[in-house]
Amino acid sequence: MNRRLFLRYLQQSPLLALAAELGGQPARKALSSPKDALDIFDFLPLAEKNVQSQHWAYLMGGADDDGTVRANENAYSQWQIRARRQVEVDAIDTSVTLFGQKHAYPIWVAPAAAHQAFHAEGEVATARGAAARKAQMILSTNASLHVREVAPAFGGPLWYQLYTQAEFEVSKRLVGAAEQAGCTVLAITVDSATTSNRVTANRGGMKTEARCRACHGLTQADYYKEHGMYEGIDPALAKPGGRAVTWTLVERLRATTKMKIVIKGIMTAEDAANCLRNGADGIIVSNHGGRSENSLQGTLEALPEIVETINGRIPVMIDGGVRRGTDVFKALALGASAVGIGRPYIWGLSAFGAAGVERVLELIQTEFAITMKLAGKQAARHISPLDVRRRNI
Ligand SMILES: Cc1cc2nc3c(=O)[nH]c(=O)nc-3n(C[C@H](O)[C@H](O)[C@H](O)COP(=O)(O)O)c2cc1C
Numbered sequence: 001m002n003r004r005l006f007l008r009y010l011q012q013s014p015l016l017a018l019a020a021e022l023g024g025q026p027a028r029k030a031l032s033s034p035k036d037a038l039d040i041f042d043f044l045p046l047a048e049k050n051v052q053s054q055h056w057a058y059l060m061g062g063a064d065d066d067g068t069v070r071a072n073e074n075a076y077s078q079w080q081i082r083a084r085r086q087v088e089v090d091a092i093d094t095s096v097t098l099f100g101q102k103h104a105y106p107i108w109v110a111p112a113a114a115h116q117a118f119h120a121e122g123e124v125a126t127a128r129g130a131a132a133r134k135a136q137m138i139l140s141t142n143a144s145l146h147v148r149e150v151a152p153a154f155g156g157p158l159w160y161q162l163y164t165q166a167e168f169e170v171s172k173r174l175v176g177a178a179e180q181a182g183c184t185v186l187a188i189t190v191d192s193a194t195t196s197n198r199v200t201a202n203r204g205g206m207k208t209e210a211r212c213r214a215c216h217g218l219t220q221a222d223y224y225k226e227h228g229m230y231e232g233i234d235p236a237l238a239k240p241g242g243r244a245v246t247w248t249l250v251e252r253l254r255a256t257t258k259m260k261i262v263i264k265g266i267m268t269a270e271d272a273a274n275c276l277r278n279g280a281d282g283i284i285v286s287n288h289g290g291r292s293e294n295s296l297q298g299t300l301e302a303l304p305e306i307v308e309t310i311n312g313r314i315p316v317m318i319d320g321g322v323r324r325g326t327d328v329f330k331a332l333a334l335g336a337s338a339v340g341i342g343r344p345y346i347w348g349l350s351a352f353g354a355a356g357v358e359r360v361l362e363l364i365q366t367e368f369a370i371t372m373k374l375a376g377k378q379a380a381r382h383i384s385p386l387d388v389r390r391r392n393i
Helices: 003-012 014-021 040-050 053-060 067-077 122-132 147-154 168-180 199-203 209-213 220-226 247-254 269-277 299-310 325-333 343-352 354-374
Strands: 079-081 096-098 101-103 107-109 159-162 185-189 260-266 282-285 316-319 338-341 388-390
Touching: 040 343, 040 354, 053 199, 053 343, 067 079, 067 299, 067 325, 079 325, 107 354, 122 147, 122 343, 122 354, 147 168, 159 168, 168 247, 185 247, 247 260, 260 269, 269 299, 282 299, 299 316, 299 325, 325 338, 325 354, 325 388, 338 343, 338 354, 343 354
Parallel strands: 107 338, 159 185, 185 260, 260 282, 282 316, 316 338
Antiparallel strands: 079 388, 096 101
């Protein structure tokens, strides 16, 4: 495997940098059981060992020089938590309600393509791990498995992420299949108007024909054949995606479904205002984990202007760079209703399948509950901007 990528990741992690600053060099060895993980980063060595190097580069990389991947993580270290004392916190309520459904924690599993690139059981394992921790899962359009196969493993209503397709009929069919499988929320991803410049992934071999052809094809039609969600869809309809998702298109889709419509990939107040004007039911502040534009703007930095614009009228969620329970707390303090976890649960999946996903979520949930208690919060819904302050260097 490409050790350089892993080492670069470690060097660039603000948390590990802090540990080094404090004089303790973290020694992380491949885990033998998910229970041994003390934090989510403990999954990295085994995950990397288990995954093909091309797939690892695809997972870890972002756009250009990965600057926005780092910006997402670094944004959290710019905020501090205001500790509060002498509050009764033996029993706290970590739950939040989204679209009328109560969630045990404000933490969901972000949509990511092709889980079978990381574990043979793919999205079924992810669904089992998420269900074990009562975490909402959003299934990607580009999942390895069909929503019909994943829904029973999750055992409750999934949310479905949509990449709109060049042919409207294909989008409509995907949405219909999701709704039929019980999905209640449709997250339409709008941050991929063109193919982004994935240097790390490509350098790691994502587009090296010989290597890739050994296990899968490279054309759009091959992609349709190999990704479960496109089952039954004529590969002749496969045309390169990567185009703007207009509001006209969102309207046409809305007319085909009763699912709530959430727009994923918003980074500015202007686009948030457009979401409101056009009747979106929710927003996910996201830059695709630093994989779309290399803006160097962390999602947490974009959150305040969006929260101000939305002013409580619809839920504003966020993903990108969330690695600790303290990060979840900070996002909620700055106005998010819930947060998504991306790469870290795939580290868990790659290392141990469902049990790894479960443990990653358990660690972040536990850290979040501890953070709430030490900030004197009895309920997640009480977390407010007064609970954080900007770092003052
Ligand atoms: C390997 C990988 C695949 C992804 N695939 C999708 C996808 O199919 N659809 C989508 O909307 N977002 C996708 N994303 C973006 C995630 O949903 C999420 O926005 C991002 O991973 C959050 O950042 P984090 O990884 O730093 O937690 C993907 C991200 C990764 C790392």
